[in-house]
Amino acid sequence: MILVFGSTGQVATELRALLPDAEFLGRDVADLSDPAACAGAIEARRPTAVINAAAYTAVDKAESDEATAHAVNGLAPSAMAQACAVLDIPFVHISTDYVFDGAGEAPFGVDHPTAPLGAYGRTKLAGEEGVRAAGSRFAIMRTSWVFSAHGGNFVKTMLRLGAERDVLTIVADQVGGPTPARDIAAACVAMAEQLGADAAKSGTYHFSGAPDVSWADFAREIFAQAGITCTVKDIETRDFPTPAKRPANSRMDCSATETIFGIARPEWKSGLADVLTDLGVTK
Numbered sequence: 001m002i003l004v005f006g007s008t009g010q011v012a013t014e015l016r017a018l019l020p021d022a023e024f025l026g027r028d029v030a031d032l033s034d035p036a037a038c039a040g041a042i043e044a045r046r047p048t049a050v051i052n053a054a055a056y057t058a059v060d061k062a063e064s065d066e067a068t069a070h071a072v073n074g075l076a077p078s079a080m081a082q083a084c085a086v087l088d089i090p091f092v093h094i095s096t097d098y099v100f101d102g103a104g105e106a107p108f109g110v111d112h113p114t115a116p117l118g119a120y121g122r123t124k125l126a127g128e129e130g131v132r133a134a135g136s137r138f139a140i141m142r143t144s145w146v147f148s149a150h151g152g153n154f155v156k157t158m159l160r161l162g163a164e165r166d167v168l169t170i171v172a173d174q175v176g177g178p179t180p181a182r183d184i185a186a187a188c189v190a191m192a193e194q195l196g197a198d199a200a201k202s203g204t205y206h207f208s209g210a211p212d213v214s215w216a217d218f219a220r221e222i223f224a225q226a227g228i229t230c231t232v233k234d235i236e237t238r239d240f241p242t243p244a245k246r247p248a249n250s251r252m253d254c255s256a257t258e259t260i261f262g263i264a265r266p267e268w269k270s271g272l273a274d275v276l277t278d279l280g281v282t283k
């Protein structure tokens with residue numbers, strides 16, 4: 001039996017569709033602000049693999065609530081990884097492009113030094129470090145700009161705002177790969193399966209949608225596909241002040257994910273079309 005932490009999030013919801021026999025632990029059963037309880041949930045169930053799809057994902061809120069974010073994103077995944085190491089079962093953990101500082105224009109390699117710009121990235125990096133320290137059979141999958149028909153994400157924000165306004169100002173100097181949650185879920189399952197057969201595949205991997213775009217160009221494609229008439233005006237990050245600083249360059253080199261696991265970067269435009277169909281925006 002596969003055990004999934006998370007129940008209502010974007011990736012957890014897509015995992016549920018793929019894994020009807022898995023057990024999903026929501027916050028009511030396993031609160032990630034209690035890391036020992038998360039480890040205990042694994043020990044009690046003795047699953048064949050664990051996927052952690054729960055996290056503190058409110059990037060701006062984390063700036064003023066870092067202690068909670070650190071428990072959820074840092075300490076809980078570390079405790080889960082240790083419990084999985086004792087059982088020698090695969091642990092798939094999801095991390096983020098926000099562990100990088102976003103300097104330059106080249107895609108970040110998996111071994112590029114991390115240097116998070118904000119609290120969310122710092123806490124996610126702490127989780128990565130705990131998972132790597134636990135060792136055994138693990139994959140840390142760094143992804144970016146996740147979207148789906150469920151939960152909160154940039155696509156749903158744009159559909160809401162685009163219906164209300166004729167013009168939107170969107171940052172054009174942050175570039176990355178929008179990633180469909182459905183493809184992340186499939187990649188997590190494939191990684192868990194392959195890690196069960198070969199612990200040597202353990203490590204840190206990148207998985208983001210192709211091609212890389214700015215948030216402004218992502219918004220334009222959302223409106224084009226959705227048939228919404230809304231002009232997107234390019235702005236710079238400094239014209240859109242937020243509590244958390246975000247990386248300008250979120251491009252990630254995903255080649256190891258393809259060579260080691262045989263998983264290619266998903267094309268986000270077709271993933272977007274699927275999400276718009278699921279939402280009933282298009283047929």
Ligand SMILES: NC(=O)C1=CN([C@@H]2O[C@H](COP(=O)(O)OP(=O)(O)OC[C@H]3O[C@@H](n4cnc5c(N)ncnc54)[C@H](OP(=O)(O)O)[C@@H]3O)[C@@H](O)[C@H]2O)C=CC1
Binds near residue numbers: 012030052053
């Ligand atoms: N969203 C994005 O753009 C990106 C996400 N990621 C990573 O991908 C993974 C999945 O993200 P995504 O599906 O988008 O996340 P969502 O924000 O959609 O969902 C997060 C889930 O975590 C749960 N959660 C939050 N705090 C706790 C807690 N204390 N105890 C138990 N559960 C908790 C939430 O539960 P509840 O519904 O009860 O609040 C929610 O179900 C995360 O590791 C995230 O860091 C990486 C890059 C980009």
Ligand SMILES: Cc1cn([C@H]2C[C@H](O)[C@@H](COP(=O)(O)OP(=O)(O)O[C@H]3O[C@@H](C)C(=O)[C@@H](O)[C@H]3O)O2)c(=O)[nH]c1=O
Binds near residue numbers: 145157170246
């Ligand atoms: C709504 C809006 C946003 N923006 C900008 C702000 C930001 O730079 C960008 C995206 O906004 P979001 O709030 O979706 O960004 P954010 O929540 O920071 O998204 C991040 O979430 C975490 C969990 C991750 O791990 C990252 O990969 C990334 O997906 O768009 C505008 O420029 N204009 C707007 O009207």
Ligand SMILES: [Mg+2]
Binds near residue numbers: 057058059
């Ligand atoms: Mg957000």
